[in-house]
Amino acid sequence: MSTPLLELRKVTKIFGSRHDYTVALDDMTLVLDEYFPKIIAVVGESGSGKTTTGMLLLGFYGPTMGQVLFRGRPLRELRGAELFRFRREVQAVFQDPFAVYNPFYKVDNLLSIPIKNFKLARSKAEARELMEDALERVGLRPEETLGRYPHQLSGGQRQRIAVARALLLKPKFLITDEPVSMVDASLRSTILKSLRALNQEFGVPILYITHDLTTAYHISDYIIILYHGSVMEAGNVDSIIRKPNHPYTKLLVSSIPWPDPDLPWGGTEEMIQKSQVAFKAITGCKFAPRCPYKMDICETKAPELFMPERDRVVACYLYRDHTVLPREELSSVFAQA
Amino acid sequence: MSEPVLQVKNLKVYYYVEAGAVKAVDDVSFTLDFGVKMGLVGESGSGKSTMAFALMRMIKPPGKIESGQMILDGIDLLKLSEEKMRQTRLRKLAMIPQGAMNALNPVMRIDKQLIDGMLDHGVIMSKEEREARVAQLLEMVDLPPKVAKMYPHELSGGMQQRVTVAQSISMEPDVIIADEPTSALDVVIQRQVMETINRLQQRLGLSIILIGHDMGLMAQSVDRLAVMYAGKMMEIGETHAMFRDPLHPYTRLLIESLPVLENKGVFSGIPGITPSLLNPPEGCVFHTRCPKAWNLCQEATPEFVEIKPGRWVACHLHTA
Amino acid sequence: MQRGQGFKGFLNYIRRNPAFGGGLLILLLLLLFSTVAGYFVPKEGAYPLFTTPKQKPSAEHPFGTDSVGRDLLPTLIYGTRMTLSIGMIAGCIGLGVGTVLGFMTGYFGGLFDTIVKFFVDVLMTIPSFLLLITISASVPNPEEMSVIQMALILSLVSWVQPTRAIRAQVLSMRERAFVMMAKLSGMSGMEIIIKELMPNLLPYLAISLAGAVNGGVLGSLGLQTLGIGNLREPSLGMTIYWLRYYNAFLQGYWWWIIEPVIVIAAIFIAFLLISIGLDEFANPRTRRTV
Numbered sequence: 001m002s003t004p005l006l007e008l009r010k011v012t013k014i015f016g017s018r019h020d021y022t023v024a025l026d027d028m029t030l031v032l033d034e035y036f037p038k039i040i041a042v043v044g045e046s047g048s049g050k051t052t053t054g055m056l057l058l059g060f061y062g063p064t065m066g067q068v069l070f071r072g073r074p075l076r077e078l079r080g081a082e083l084f085r086f087r088r089e090v091q092a093v094f095q096d097p098f099a100v101y102n103p104f105y106k107v108d109n110l111l112s113i114p115i116k117n118f119k120l121a122r123s124k125a126e127a128r129e130l131m132e133d134a135l136e137r138v139g140l141r142p143e144e145t146l147g148r149y150p151h152q153l154s155g156g157q158r159q160r161i162a163v164a165r166a167l168l169l170k171p172k173f174l175i176t177d178e179p180v181s182m183v184d185a186s187l188r189s190t191i192l193k194s195l196r197a198l199n200q201e202f203g204v205p206i207l208y209i210t211h212d213l214t215t216a217y218h219i220s221d222y223i224i225i226l227y228h229g230s231v232m233e234a235g236n237v238d239s240i241i242r243k244p245n246h247p248y249t250k251l252l253v254s255s256i257p258w259p260d261p262d263l264p265w266g267g268t269e270e271m272i273q274k275s276q277v278a279f280k281a282i283t284g285c286k287f288a289p290r291c292p293y294k295m296d297i298c299e300t301k302a303p304e305l306f307m308p309e310r311d312r313v314v315a316c317y318l319y320r321d322h323t324v325l326p327r328e329e330l331s332s333v334f335a336q337a
Numbered sequence: 338m339s340e341p342v343l344q345v346k347n348l349k350v351y352y353y354v355e356a357g358a359v360k361a362v363d364d365v366s367f368t369l370d371f372g373v374k375m376g377l378v379g380e381s382g383s384g385k386s387t388m389a390f391a392l393m394r395m396i397k398p399p400g401k402i403e404s405g406q407m408i409l410d411g412i413d414l415l416k417l418s419e420e421k422m423r424q425t426r427l428r429k430l431a432m433i434p435q436g437a438m439n440a441l442n443p444v445m446r447i448d449k450q451l452i453d454g455m456l457d458h459g460v461i462m463s464k465e466e467r468e469a470r471v472a473q474l475l476e477m478v479d480l481p482p483k484v485a486k487m488y489p490h491e492l493s494g495g496m497q498q499r500v501t502v503a504q505s506i507s508m509e510p511d512v513i514i515a516d517e518p519t520s521a522l523d524v525v526i527q528r529q530v531m532e533t534i535n536r537l538q539q540r541l542g543l544s545i546i547l548i549g550h551d552m553g554l555m556a557q558s559v560d561r562l563a564v565m566y567a568g569k570m571m572e573i574g575e576t577h578a579m580f581r582d583p584l585h586p587y588t589r590l591l592i593e594s595l596p597v598l599e600n601k602g603v604f605s606g607i608p609g610i611t612p613s614l615l616n617p618p619e620g621c622v623f624h625t626r627c628p629k630a631w632n633l634c635q636e637a638t639p640e641f642v643e644i645k646p647g648r649w650v651a652c653h654l655h656t657a
Numbered sequence: 658m659q660r661g662q663g664f665k666g667f668l669n670y671i672r673r674n675p676a677f678g679g680g681l682l683i684l685l686l687l688l689l690f691s692t693v694a695g696y697f698v699p700k701e702g703a704y705p706l707f708t709t710p711k712q713k714p715s716a717e718h719p720f721g722t723d724s725v726g727r728d729l730l731p732t733l734i735y736g737t738r739m740t741l742s743i744g745m746i747a748g749c750i751g752l753g754v755g756t757v758l759g760f761m762t763g764y765f766g767g768l769f770d771t772i773v774k775f776f777v778d779v780l781m782t783i784p785s786f787l788l789l790i791t792i793s794a795s796v797p798n799p800e801e802m803s804v805i806q807m808a809l810i811l812s813l814v815s816w817v818q819p820t821r822a823i824r825a826q827v828l829s830m831r832e833r834a835f836v837m838m839a840k841l842s843g844m845s846g847m848e849i850i851i852k853e854l855m856p857n858l859l860p861y862l863a864i865s866l867a868g869a870v871n872g873g874v875l876g877s878l879g880l881q882t883l884g885i886g887n888l889r890e891p892s893l894g895m896t897i898y899w900l901r902y903y904n905a906f907l908q909g910y911w912w913w914i915i916e917p918v919i920v921i922a923a924i925f926i927a928f929l930l931i932s933i934g935l936d937e938f939a940n941p942r943t944r945r946t947v
Binding site for chain 1: 527558611
């Protein structure tokens with residue numbers, strides 16, 4: 001068993017001061033392999049910890065407890081050549097199509113700098129060719145995009161360039177944080193198609209972080225549902241979206257506005273009273289305050305990951321009669337192709 | 338009741354920049370009947386947000402309402418004086434803004450913010466009447482009474498948005514313009530806020546224009562749908578009919594590009610990019626990206642025509 | 658921002674930003690006054706016993722003369738030159754040090770940041786003027802102080818504001834997505850500071866420079882008015898010292914009072930307008946919508 005590329009090992013991330021703190025991620029273990037070319041979606045609402053997960057994996061946040069590892073080495077210990085390798089192999093596409101550009105420079109920079117630093121081309125001409133090729137793959141015309149400043153292009157064009165960058169770099173792992181949420185609906189499919197191509201043609205595993213269940217369903221193979229920093233449900237995306245087990249997942253799925261007037265918002269038996277109270281770290285299941293199936297044990301002890309089927313786990317006592325999967329082995333549920 | 342409460346005719350709103358005139362809204366017409374929820378959907382650059390502000394006559398320079406008519410309950414809003422228009426806002430025509438946290442005053446308690454608008458319009462109320470009205474408004478938007486004494490930052494995003502909804506109905510206007518009221522909210526809260534708006538609409542008999550880019554939300558929330566593209570109105574019709582059988586190629590492509598449960602793995606977008614509003618294409622503004630375009634589309638702008646009762650479309654396929 | 662069209666773009670910008678244009682104009686006039694005008698006027702006139710003292714402004718001496726026979730026109734011309742020089746040198750040193758410290762502490766943080774912050778906090782609490790007086794008084798032969806010496810003393814405090822301002826900007830900027838992208842593209846910390854952060858902070862650097870130069874001028878005026886520093890070579894502060902010494906108020910030598918005051922006011926107004934103008938430039942950039 002080779003060393004996994006990226007690993008979150010019992011990571012907890014807490015923000016704030018001693019008296020006013022938020023647990024963004026609670027004891028999360030995730031093992032990501034470079035040879036497992038699947039797309040894993042991390043889905044949750046704001047405050048779920050999904051963005052924190054991405055930031056931890058990219059080394060932009062440090063864990064409060066636990067470790068984040070790259071090829072077995074803790075990120076905070078990486079230096080020099082090792083650190084450089086980390087940056088080369090793990091790439092990202094972020095949400096805001098404008099913020100990733102330095103307004104001072106032309107958009108070419110986003111592509112040319114990594115080419116230069118990672119020595120992907122032997123000459124300027126070759127670099128240019130790489131850039132043009134990548135742009136064409138995302139449906140852009142190089143003559144209309146290169147040489148421009150960020151404010152001269154539309155949001156959709158800018159985001160496509162960011163995806164072209166990922167295609168160009170062919171990293172060992174790509175972390176995408178809401179790559180299409182700030183992009184027009186008609187353009188989303190194009191961008192998702194490019195990501196899918198990166199995954200299927202070039203075998204790049206992708207972590208797709210989003211709050212949008214529909215795009216998550218469309219592009220990914222597996223899904224992790226987070227709520228206030230804890231995993232609620234995880235596994236094969238098809239089974240989970242079509243037949244959600246966890247009450248929270250059911251709530252999420254029933255709130256999806258399907259673009260079909262004959263498919264109204266899901267059954268109202270799942271409508272849960274609005275949680276007006278500011279959320280504070282509690283013992284027990286994070287969803288208990290809002291859960292219609294709450295039992296006593298839910299408020300005292302957080303549920304383990306129960307495995308009702310081979311390819312999915314659910315953190316809910318409603319399924320306590322099934323085998324338990326230790327938290328550290330969460331990722332094994334993704335290996336069931 | 339199918340009487341129009343709001344009629345927009347040939348509205349043009351242009352922004353004057355150094356390089357020329359940006360035709361944000363270019364000759365747009367539509368009708369809103371009493372008690373109807375109409376969705377105005379479009380992507381970025383379609384002109385839908387400009388529409389929202391134009392209806393409230395809140396377009397600031399360099400923008401200018403060039404021409405057209407906006408007839409609310411028989412009165413042309415564009416012909417009103419500034420003072421009369423001010424009186425019309427909130428009383429007859431109200432807006433729920435996008436991003437409640439920017440619309441609420443951070444240093445004012447909720448009850449005061451709810452009442453402020455009414456007091457500004459000269460409504461005289463005793464202390465008891467004010468408190469009663471605040472309690473009533475909060476109840477109508479499903480907020481607990483204790484919210485009255487709180488400050489905006491103490492509320493969650495969804496609750497803040499509900500407060501702006503409550504503000505908009507405080508004088509029971511005829512028409513409410515909701516400008517992407519839920520775009521900043523999570524999907525679960527979004528549903529709850531939309532259902533609140535829905536219940537309110539039925540209870541008070543309001544007419545609503547819901548502006549947004551989320552076709553899914555539109556399918557769930559509105560009776561009629563108007564589709565805008567690059568400043569022009571492409572198609573208007575009853576929601577079911579629009580989804581079942583879209584007439585305009587843009588509407589059709591838009592619906593087909595939406596991810597639903599059935600089409601997993603199928604990715605179809607609309608090729609090309611949105612045109613510049615400074616120099617829109619000749620003829621039909623969509624022809625550069627339209628799979629069904631032919632020579633006429635490049636030469637002549639299609640008329641916006643009612644080809645079936647209640648169904649309007651601007652496309653040579655149907656009008657030539 | 659329209660970065661093209663070089664000079665024409667610059668003129669265009671000035672048209673849209675009258676504060677900046679106005680300030681720049683005043684500064685330009687002051688510079689012309691203090692340099693070019695000096696060719697037409699003998700430097701000896703700025704020293705005592707050059708000509709008849711206590712003369713009101715006339716055709717012969719357009720600015721009048723002071724109690725010891727200085728012609729006030731050359732006095733002010735060379736005085737402005739010296740005061741501005743001191744201010745600019747102090748300002749540039751202050752900005753230079755402030756830039757380096759601001760970027761290093763803002764971006765890298767750590768122990769270095771803690772140490773520098775300590776000094777900044779201490780210097781912010783101690784009244785800088787008292788500090789300057791103390792330091793100046795301990796210099797041997799303060800009456801012989803050169804421009805460079807005074808500038809160096811002033812720069813001991815002029816670095817503080819730029820450091821704080823730049824550090825604050827860097828702290829907020831380093832969380833931005835394009836910095837994250839730069840890291841993901843294999844750029845090192847120093848590369849990011851120089852290539853990514855600095856260009857975006859040019860307006861802030863300019864504002865800090867304006868502030869530091871202004872502060873330098875103010876500091877030198879303060880010291881010299883109190884009699885600390887070189888009182889023989891012409892400078893604006895020195896002029897004020899002497900007019901107080903010779904009781905220009907009570908003697909009614911209004912021209913001696915008004916002239917330096919007007920020049921000093923012009924300097925401050927110029928820098929104020931430039932700062933206001935640059936501020937407007939710095940902020941709407943982030944509001945640039947597409």
